[in-house]
Amino acid sequence: MKVLNLQCSHQHAFEGWFASEDDFQSQLGRGLLTCPLCGDPAIQKMPSAPRLNFGAAAEVSATASPSRELSVPAALPSGPVHDVMAAAGNPAGQAEFLKALRQVLANTEDVGQRFADEARAMHYGDAEQRNIRGQASRAEAMELVEEGIDVMPLPLPALAKETLQ
Structure with a gap:
């Protein structure tokens, strides 16, 4: 399952779940994808961070020497914030x-x-x-x-x- 960050031409950001990259491209090519907020069919894929498993990093951190610290961010950014409209900016x-x-x-x-x-x-x-x-x-x-x-x-x-x- 691929989870993609998508955006319409009006800067509305949303998420789409697809069986594969080919499935996404097929649906996009057939005009089956539209923005859930405005119905715009002009959809583009946005950059997104892969899911990172920090469990292993926490174990490494516990065994690291005091002079060498491992920094793990509390939360990863979810992508750019777009002004959708005054009532729906995120x-x-x-x-x-x-x-x-x-x-x-x-x-x-x-x-x-x-x-x-x-x-x-x-x-x-x-x-x-x-x-x-x-x-x-x-x-x-x-x-x-x-x-x-x-x-x-x-x-x-x-x-x-x-x-x-």
């Missing part, structure tokens, strides 16, 4: 971001392409107030803002509905 932040997205999905009604119409109807009192989400073009969103209707773009990766492993 792997822990990415996990929190995805958790928040799942909470939004669980507590809102998806009105799809009817988003602008539903938002207007609620704003003008023609429909019951409720939490909604959906799709609107940039022009529709700008029109809603100009009418005084608060809207917020929500980056919603396709994988946000699934459990990431």
